[in-house]
Amino acid sequence: MDTIIIKDLTKKYKELTAVDGLNFSIKxxxxxxxxxxxxxxxxxxxxxxxxxLKPTSGTATVNGFDVVKEPEKVRNTIGMVFQDxxxxxxLTAYENLKLHALLYNLSSKEIDKKIDAALSVVDLKDRKNxxxxxxxxxxxRRMEIARGxxxxxxxxxxxEPTIGLDPQTRGRIWEYIRSLAVKTGMTIILTxxxxxxxxxxCDRVAIIDNGKIAALDSPKNLENGLGGxxxxxxxxxxxxxxVRKLAFVxxxxxxxxxxxxxxxxxxxxxxxxxxxxGDVESVQAHSPDLNxxxxxxxxxxxxxxxxxxxxxxxxxxxxxxx
Amino acid sequence: MNFIKNLKGIYAIWYREFIVFTRERTRVISSLFMxxxxxxxxxxGMSSVASVGADYHYFIFPGFLVMMVIFSSLFNGxxxxxxxxxxxxxxxxxxxxxxxxxxxxxxxGCMTDALLQATIxxxxxxxxKIPFTPVSVLLTIIMLFFLAAGLVSMGLIIGSFMDRPEExxxxxxxxxxxxxxxxxxxxxxxxxPLWLQILTRLDPASYAVDxxxxxxxxxxxxxxxxxxxxxxGFDIVLVVTGTWAFxxxxx
Numbered sequence: 001m002d003t004i005i006i007k008d009l010t011k012k013y014k015e016l017t018a019v020d021g022l023n024f025s026i027k028x029x030x031x032x033x034x035x036x037x038x039x040x041x042x043x044x045x046x047x048x049x050x051x052x053l054k055p056t057s058g059t060a061t062v063n064g065f066d067v068v069k070e071p072e073k074v075r076n077t078i079g080m081v082f083q084d085x086x087x088x089x090x091l092t093a094y095e096n097l098k099l100h101a102l103l104y105n106l107s108s109k110e111i112d113k114k115i116d117a118a119l120s121v122v123d124l125k126d127r128k129n130x131x132x133x134x135x136x137x138x139x140x141r142r143m144e145i146a147r148g149x150x151x152x153x154x155x156x157x158x159x160e161p162t163i164g165l166d167p168q169t170r171g172r173i174w175e176y177i178r179s180l181a182v183k184t185g186m187t188i189i190l191t192x193x194x195x196x197x198x199x200x201x202c203d204r205v206a207i208i209d210n211g212k213i214a215a216l217d218s219p220k221n222l223e224n225g226l227g228g229x230x231x232x233x234x235x236x237x238x239x240x241x242x243v244r245k246l247a248f249v250x251x252x253x254x255x256x257x258x259x260x261x262x263x264x265x266x267x268x269x270x271x272x273x274x275x276x277x278g279d280v281e282s283v284q285a286h287s288p289d290l291n292x293x294x295x296x297x298x299x300x301x302x303x304x305x306x307x308x309x310x311x312x313x314x315x316x317x318x319x320x321x322x
Numbered sequence: 323m324n325f326i327k328n329l330k331g332i333y334a335i336w337y338r339e340f341i342v343f344t345r346e347r348t349r350v351i352s353s354l355f356m357x358x359x360x361x362x363x364x365x366x367g368m369s370s371v372a373s374v375g376a377d378y379h380y381f382i383f384p385g386f387l388v389m390m391v392i393f394s395s396l397f398n399g400x401x402x403x404x405x406x407x408x409x410x411x412x413x414x415x416x417x418x419x420x421x422x423x424x425x426x427x428x429x430x431g432c433m434t435d436a437l438l439q440a441t442i443x444x445x446x447x448x449x450x451k452i453p454f455t456p457v458s459v460l461l462t463i464i465m466l467f468f469l470a471a472g473l474v475s476m477g478l479i480i481g482s483f484m485d486r487p488e489e490x491x492x493x494x495x496x497x498x499x500x501x502x503x504x505x506x507x508x509x510x511x512x513x514x515p516l517w518l519q520i521l522t523r524l525d526p527a528s529y530a531v532d533x534x535x536x537x538x539x540x541x542x543x544x545x546x547x548x549x550x551x552x553x554x555g556f557d558i559v560l561v562v563t564g565t566w567a568f569x570x571x572x573x
Contacts, residue, residue: 050416052573076418086409088338090345095338102334103417105327147413 003028003155003187004049008058011044011211018044020211021058026189031181033202034191035290041211042191043083046159049189050080063154076104079153081144083160083191089133093124093143096132097150104151118146122176138169145176156180158190162197170197177201195290205290207297214297223288227251229266230285230292233259237279246276253295260295262288331419332427339398339431343438353394353439357386358446364508383452384534385507387466388527390443392502394436395470399477400493402428403484412573425478425568429561432474433467440466454538461537461546468553469530475560482564482571505531512543526556 004026011019019041026032034042047053049060051071059066065073087096097115106114119125122142132140141161148156161177162170178201181188192198198205199219206216215222227250238259244252248269251262259277263269266285274280343350361382369378405411414424444462448454454462480493505527514522522528533549536542542549 047573052412052415072418072420075416078416080416082409082412084409086413088342088408088410090342091338095341099334099338100413100417102330102337103414103419105330105418 001028002026004060004062004189006049006058006060009045009048009055009060010057011041011048011053012056017211019048019055022211022213024206024213024216026187029185029187030203031177031188031190031201033198033205034189034208035193035195035198035205035294036191036208037193040193040208042193042208043159044211045208046080046157046189046191050078050157051075077153078155078157079148079151080157081141081148081159081161083163085137085140085144087132087140087144087147090131092129092131093119093135093146094128096143097147100147100150106151114150118150119143121149122146136169138165138172141165141169141173142176145173149180153186155187155189158188160191160193162192162194174200195294199290207294209298215293219290219293222290222293226288226292226296227262228264228288229262230288231261231263231266231270231273232284233261233274233277233280234282235259235277235280239276239278242276242278243273246273249273251296253299255295260292328419328423331417331423332430334417335414335424335427336431336434339428340434343435350439353390354442356393357389357443360389361386368508380452380539381510381535382508383447384462384538385505385531387440387443387447387462387534388469388505388530389502389507390440391436391466391470391530392473392505392527393498394439395432395473396477396480396493396498396501398432398435399428399474399479400481400484400490401432402478402481403487403490406485406573407487415573421568421571422565425565428478429471429474429564432477433470436470436474437463437466440470452538458537462534465530465533465537465546465550465553468550468557469527472526472553472557472560475557475564479560479564479567482567501525501527504528507531510543526553529553529556 002025006022006024009019009022010017022045034045036042044053048055049062049067051067051074055068059068061067062074063077065077067074088099091099094115097118098111101111101114115128116125119128122145124139124143124146127135127139132143135143145158145161158177162173165173174197177188177190180186181201190197190201202219204216204218205222207214207222217225228248234257236257240252240254240259243249243259243261246269248264249261250264253260261273263273263285270283270285274283361379365379365382368382402411405414415421441463444459477493480497484490504522504525506522507527511519511522511528511532529544529549529552532542532544533546533553536544536546536549
């Protein structure tokens with residue numbers, strides 16, 4: 001059963017088309033990832049699905065409600081963790097969650113019990129009466145995850161859930177998300193520009209670039225779809241045409257000084273490949289990951305280092321994501 | 323059920339505003355400081371030259387109650403631009419409530435701040451022997467309540483249209499000070515040159531000042547009720563505009 005059905009969803013700003021006619025569905029109970037570089041249109045898509053942004057054209061149904069015609073009903077059944085911190089740091093975690101409970105009309109008798117339960121899941125129960133401004137970035141993210149789950153939504157949106165966090169904290173957030181999917185069977189939609197995150201968490205991934213879907217499938221299928229292992233050859237004088245003609249070569253892509261070759265059973269065919277290629281300075285072979293898939297579909301890599309350092313700065317500055 | 327849900331939503335937003343208010347004591351204390359400085363230093367200086375019948379100190383006191391409400395209401399309302407900046411507003415807007423409910427929650431929260439500050443000043447006034455009676459205290463609170471409702475709405479409208487918090491500081495020179503100086507807080511309204519009289523009559527705060535003078539001192543250009551009527555009209559226009567502004571507000 002499809003929980004979210006997206007039809008021709010489009011968002012245009014003056015000259016820029018941020019989201020360009022998306023069409024896809026998300027199944028009940030799946031963990032779905034929108035993978036793409038900064039500015040690809042992931043956040044804009046999420047904002048439209050959560051009714052915070054009106055589409056320029058097209059629409060989507062979320063839990064059976066139309067995001068344009070019945071926004072309040074849509075909002076009643078979803079939870080969201082935003083990319084930038086959206087809690088009030090002059091309030092304690094308890095107060096932030098209480099505010100949330102009141103906004104979602106939870107019964108007053110249950111509020112305190114539910115807050116305690118939600119905060120213990122993310123290991124913050126003993127810090128619940130501390131002001132949020134005393135929290136680390138990771139604690140704050142965990143608190144906001146707990147808050148987003150307080151009203152037991154059917155669909156949970158996470159916008160870049162681990163952006164700006166250190167690797168250890170990132171691992172912990174992944175554990176929470178995975179156990180959440182297993183325990184509750186909730187539909188989870190997350191955006192990310194980290195390949196491993198999409199690989200680790202998602203049942204299906206949509207690769208989004210320039211506001212369009214470039215590919216959509218499970219990470220395994222996307223990787224297998226490349227047709228074999230990835231061999232990266234370095235050298236300026238590689239005979240690309242000869243390589244392309246080899247029967248076991250499924251794809252060739254030039255990347256500056258590198259040539260990326262998709263090879264069936266690379267262990268067996270590597271020697272012949274090197275012989276045909278000619279002047280090769282160095283060689284690397286690995287089984288394909290989402291990085292290769294991304295490169296294949298968009299013709300470029302997500303530049304992780306650059307991305308994460310600017311994201312971290314933005315996260316610390318607390319400024320808006322535009 | 324829908325009514326209860328909306329009422330709870332208003333309470334939720336009020337709850338947050340109130341906690342923030344109690345935590346930001348320096349802001350509260352410093353905001354009380356300004357009218358008191360004006361009252362003692364400016365009032366003290368001016369009483370040597372002014373001749374407005376009653377003691378000048380008494381004469382300007384109602385104006386400072388209004389000043390307190392102008393400053394606090396407009397600044398608190400427009401503070402919503404910071405909620406946008408820190409993304410807190412997203413958390414509120416994604417809740418299953420209408421924008422109208424959220425607007426009323428903000429109005430309730432900001433009004434509470436403004437009225438609590440005005441009440442502290444009112445108590446200070448009673449202590450320094452401004453001739454209050456129980457009836458005039460009640461009329462003062464009613465007038466300030468409705469003035470705050472309109473001004474908070476005005477602040478929220480301005481804040482909802484602003485994109486950058488840097489613009490927040492402009493409110494002070496473009497709106498708050500002109501509104502205070504034209505309110506007649508510092509001078510009687512009926513002896514002004516015509517151009518100034520017209521400008522003061524365009525300032526809603528001038529009706530609140532005049533109404534309070536009528537209630538507290540018994541000297542005013544217009545009686546209390548017509549003044550209150552003007553303020554109520556001002557409220558209706560701003561609340562309607564505010565609801566509209568919130569419904570069109572983009573993140």
